[in-house]
Amino acid sequence: MPARSNDLALPTDTEPAIALRGIVKDFPLKRGAAVRALDRLDLEIAHGEFVAILGPSGCGKSTVLRLAAGLEQPTEGEVLVEGRSPAELIRAHRLGVAFQEHALLPWATARNNVALPFRVAGREVDRERVDALLELVGLAGFEDARPRQLSGGMRQRVAIARALALEPDVLLLDEPFGALDAVTRRRMNLELARIWMEQRITTLLVTHDVDEAVLLADRVVVMTGRPGRVLHVQQVEMPHPRGGEVTRDPEFHALVDRLTGMLDDPEPVAATS
Amino acid sequence: MSIDALSASRRVPVAQEGTARPSPARLLTRSLGRVLSRYWTVAAFVVAWQLWSWLTGYNQIVVPPPAMVFGDVLGNIGAYLPDLGWTLAMSAGGLVAGMALGTMIAVVVWSSRIVSGMMTPVALVMRSVPVVAMIPVLARVFGYGWFTVLVITTVVSFFPAFVLVGSRLRAAPQATSDLMAVLGASRSTVLRLLLLPHAVPGLLVAFRLTAPTAVLAAMLAEYLMGGRGLGTLFAQSVSFHEVGRAWGAALVATVVSVACFVAARAVERRGTVRFS
Numbered sequence: 001m002p003a004r005s006n007d008l009a010l011p012t013d014t015e016p017a018i019a020l021r022g023i024v025k026d027f028p029l030k031r032g033a034a035v036r037a038l039d040r041l042d043l044e045i046a047h048g049e050f051v052a053i054l055g056p057s058g059c060g061k062s063t064v065l066r067l068a069a070g071l072e073q074p075t076e077g078e079v080l081v082e083g084r085s086p087a088e089l090i091r092a093h094r095l096g097v098a099f100q101e102h103a104l105l106p107w108a109t110a111r112n113n114v115a116l117p118f119r120v121a122g123r124e125v126d127r128e129r130v131d132a133l134l135e136l137v138g139l140a141g142f143e144d145a146r147p148r149q150l151s152g153g154m155r156q157r158v159a160i161a162r163a164l165a166l167e168p169d170v171l172l173l174d175e176p177f178g179a180l181d182a183v184t185r186r187r188m189n190l191e192l193a194r195i196w197m198e199q200r201i202t203t204l205l206v207t208h209d210v211d212e213a214v215l216l217a218d219r220v221v222v223m224t225g226r227p228g229r230v231l232h233v234q235q236v237e238m239p240h241p242r243g244g245e246v247t248r249d250p251e252f253h254a255l256v257d258r259l260t261g262m263l264d265d266p267e268p269v270a271a272t273s
Numbered sequence: 274m275s276i277d278a279l280s281a282s283r284r285v286p287v288a289q290e291g292t293a294r295p296s297p298a299r300l301l302t303r304s305l306g307r308v309l310s311r312y313w314t315v316a317a318f319v320v321a322w323q324l325w326s327w328l329t330g331y332n333q334i335v336v337p338p339p340a341m342v343f344g345d346v347l348g349n350i351g352a353y354l355p356d357l358g359w360t361l362a363m364s365a366g367g368l369v370a371g372m373a374l375g376t377m378i379a380v381v382v383w384s385s386r387i388v389s390g391m392m393t394p395v396a397l398v399m400r401s402v403p404v405v406a407m408i409p410v411l412a413r414v415f416g417y418g419w420f421t422v423l424v425i426t427t428v429v430s431f432f433p434a435f436v437l438v439g440s441r442l443r444a445a446p447q448a449t450s451d452l453m454a455v456l457g458a459s460r461s462t463v464l465r466l467l468l469l470p471h472a473v474p475g476l477l478v479a480f481r482l483t484a485p486t487a488v489l490a491a492m493l494a495e496y497l498m499g500g501r502g503l504g505t506l507f508a509q510s511v512s513f514h515e516v517g518r519a520w521g522a523a524l525v526a527t528v529v530s531v532a533c534f535v536a537a538r539a540v541e542r543r544g545t546v547r548f549s
Contacts, residue, residue: 066451069451069454069455070454070455071451071454071455090454090455090456090457091457092457093456093457095455095456095457097451097452097455097456099448099451099452100448101446101448102448103446103448103449103451103452105449105466105467105470106548106549107470107473107547107548107549116456116466117456119462119466120453120456120457120458120462120466121456121457122462172455
């Protein structure tokens with residue numbers, strides 16, 4: 001495991017883990033027209049850093065994640081993950097991803113869903129690792145349950161365990177708890193904070209929940225409305241591990257209020273930055 | 274107080290008996306009532322049939338009464354069973370072959386646009402031409418034998434599987450497809466791990482739709498071409514004026530078709546729960 005990150009990303013010290021440079025993304029509409037989702041967006045994420053992208057809905061924040069995941073190609077600019085194109089990383093099975101929809105296979109048990117990345121990569125399933133991951137996300141005892149038998153929060157836990165299965169270099173999370181109720185969501189945030197402390201994987205989280213972003217991230221990137229651009233980058237200084245007590249900290253609330261204010265009315269702030 | 278206590282002590286055991294252990298008689302009435310409420314139309318049909326044969330006063334050669342037909346089926350079951358078994362074997366064989374072929378071609382069409390352009394018109398023609406019209410042609414090509422019956426049931430079973438599996442192969446959830454892309458899955462891996470299991474409910478719907486049709490197609494082919502099976506039994510009984518036997522064959526065919534549908538529906542329900 002220590003040799004893992006060396007064999008793929010050689011210039012670990014200089015290169016950021018994820019780099020988006022001068023990204024423009026147009027989506028074609030009918031009759032030759034196009035809508036610009038992202039406009040000259042720059043973003044760099046260091047190794048082992050947890051960055052949250054925060055923005056109003058429709059600001060293109062999911063597009064940023066889909067670019068990093070290789071699911072979309074930029075119209076202009078370059079996307080580098082570990083110094084390479086996302087496609088290369090995908091071929092090496094080094095990306096972990098979780099979406100708002102859990103995207104679990106309904107016919108497979110929790111264990112087989114977590115084992116899916118092994119099967120896709122054509123590797124022998126590491127049963128011990130699969131079970132350890134299920135335990136990590138708090139699903140010991142539910143190994144043989146099917147998604148239908150699990151609650152919404154439990155399904156997302158399986159999805160996160162699956163994202164971690166092959167020890168990815170980069171973890172991409174697209175509103176993984178967006179479909180959950182507020183109580184479950186808060187609990188899952190604390191769980192994710194704990195899991196991340198154990199794994200310390202470079203993580204890009206896309207969310208519209210300010211509490212979630214501040215609780216989890218080292219850095220919060222606030223985006224403008226369409227076309228999406230970086231409006232503000234907020235360093236979150238609170239030390240890890242962050243538990244439930246952090247959310248009662250006045251500093252936490254001051255930060256949440258400031259970032260929420262930027263989301264409510266981004267234009268005046270944009271003029272100053 | 275004493276009266277209350279007395280009546281209470283009397284009431285309690287009765288209530289317990291009523292809820293926990295219903296008497297066998299009541300259990301029987303209850304289940305009988307359930308069967309009756311669901312299938313009373315079948316009984317009504319038999320009654321209407323009986324009334325029809327009484328009231329019109331037609332000769333038994335024209336309208337045999339239910340008792341005669343049921344009597345022949347139950348009394349001479351040995352005369353029906355070999356033909357029934359044969360027809361069922363033909364139906365099952367054609368059903369399996371047709372559904373397998375439909376699934377295979379759906380996968381081939383999914384994998385290649387050229388094949389898709391070639392196959393879709395052929396499949397539509399197979400669907401549009403009625404089986405009755407196809408049977409003489411197929412019989413001329415494949416000969417008047419059991420193989421042609423098998424070909425016909427295969428043709429009948431092919432189309433629903435082809436269409437329903439094909440549409441499921443193209444309708445995988447977007448998030449799961451994205452996930453497979455990010456995991457670096459090849460096209461064949463996506464097919465094996467995601468699309469084929471995802472297509473199983475479509476195949477099950479095809480099975481439910483096709484199972485009774487396959488039996489009817491097998492009988493029709495046997496009726497028109499001769500050889501063995503329920504269809505031939507019916508044709509021969511008619512030509513020898515064995516009315517009870519002919520109607521009996523029709524009755525057995527109906528019951529078997531309904532049973533196939535019910536069984537196929539049960540399989541579909543269980544399978545769909547498993548795969549979605």
